[in-house]
Amino acid sequence: MQFDLRSFLENARVPYQAHFLADLSQADFGSFALSAPAECDFSATPTAEGAALLLCVKAQIEAECARCLEPIHRQYDFQREYLVRMRDVEDPDFELPCQEKGCLDLNELVFQELVFEVPAVLLCSADCQGLCPICGKKKVAGCTCHSADDAAPVDARLSILKQLLS
Ligand SMILES: [Zn+2]
Ligand SMILES: [Zn+2]
Numbered sequence: 001m002q003f004d005l006r007s008f009l010e011n012a013r014v015p016y017q018a019h020f021l022a023d024l025s026q027a028d029f030g031s032f033a034l035s036a037p038a039e040c041d042f043s044a045t046p047t048a049e050g051a052a053l054l055l056c057v058k059a060q061i062e063a064e065c066a067r068c069l070e071p072i073h074r075q076y077d078f079q080r081e082y083l084v085r086m087r088d089v090e091d092p093d094f095e096l097p098c099q100e101k102g103c104l105d106l107n108e109l110v111f112q113e114l115v116f117e118v119p120a121v122l123l124c125s126a127d128c129q130g131l132c133p134i135c136g137k138k139k140v141a142g143c144t145c146h147s148a149d150d151a152a153p154v155d156a157r158l159s160i161l162k163q164l165l166s
Contacts, residue, residue, distance in 0.1 A: 001018070001020045001022070001042075001106040001107055002103045002104065002105060002106065003016075003018075003042065003044070003103065003104040003106055004101075004102065004103050004104075005044075005051070005084065005089060005096075005098060005102050005103065005104040006089050006101065006102025006103070007102070008044055008046075008051060009050055009051055009084065009085075009086045009089065009102075010086075012044070012046045012051070013046060014046070015043060015044060015045040015046070016043065016044045016045075017041070017042070017043045018041070018042050018043075019039075019040070019041050019042075020040050020042065020106065021037035021038070021039060021040070022037055022038040022040050022057075022106065022107045022110040022111070023037040023107075024037070024038060024107065024110065024111055024114070025037070027111050029061075029111075029114065029115060029118070030120065031063055031066070031118075031120055031121065031122060032061045032062060032063035032072075032118055032122060033061070033062050033063070034059055034060065034061060034062070034114075035060045035061070035062045035073070036060055038057050038058065038059035038110055038114070039057075039058040039059075040055065040056065040057050040058070040106070040110055041054075041055070041056040042054070042055050042056075042106055047083070049083070049085050050083065050084045050085035050086055050088070051083075051084050052081065052082070052083055052084075053081065053082040053083075053084060054079060054080070054081050054082075055079060055080045055081075055082075055106075055109060055110070055113065056077075056078075056079040057076070057077070057078055057079070057080075057110055057113060057114065057117075058075070058076070058077045059075075059076045059077075059110075059114060060073065060074070060075055060076075061073070061074050061075075061076060061114075061118060063122045064122075065122065065123050065124035065128055066121045066122060066123055067123060067124075067128045067129070067130035067131070068124060068128055068129075068130050068131050068138050068139075069131070070124045070128075070138070072122055072124055074122075076114070076117055076118060078113070078117050080113055082095075082096060084096070089102045096109060097109055097112065132145050
C-alpha cells in the first residue's frame with residue numbers, strides 16, 4: 001500500500017486514515033515469519049510543521065525457539081509515531097521508505113518496524129534451558145541424563161587423581 005506523503009504535506013487540511021493488510025508472507029525476516037498478513041492502521045494528521053503519522057501493527061509471528069527448536073506463535077501489537085516535515089521527503093537519508101515521487105511504501109514500513117520490534121533471537125521462555133546434549137530432549141521436560149552429565153567431569157578428575165597417586 002502506498003501513501004502519497006508529498007501531496008499530503010503540500011495540500012492536506014484534514015486527517016487521513018486507512019486500514020490495510022500488509023501481506024509479508026514472502027518477506028525475509030530471518031528468524032521468523034508471518035502466519036497471516038499483518039493488520040495495520042495508518043493515519044496522517046496535518047501539523048503546523050508538516051504531518052504526524054501513526055502506524056499501528058498487529059502481526060502473528062511463527063518462529064522456533066533458538067535453544068530448543070520448539071515452535072513459537074506470538075502476537076505482536078505495537079504502534080509507531082513519526083513527525084514528518086516537507087524537507088524530509090527530499091532528504092536522501094530520510095528514515096521512512098519513501099520513493100522518488102514522495103510516496104511512502106507502507107508495506108515496507110511495516111516490514112522495517114517488525115524487524116525492529118521482534119527480537120532476532122526468540123526463545124520459548126526466557127529461562128529455556130535448551131536440549132540435553134546426550135538424549136536430545138528438552139531439559140525442562142526432565143530427562144534422566146542429568147546425573148550422568150554431572151558425574152562425567154568428576155570421574156575424569158578422579159581418574160587423573162588416581163593416576164597421580166599410583
Ligand atoms: Zn525453548
Ligand atoms: Zn538427557
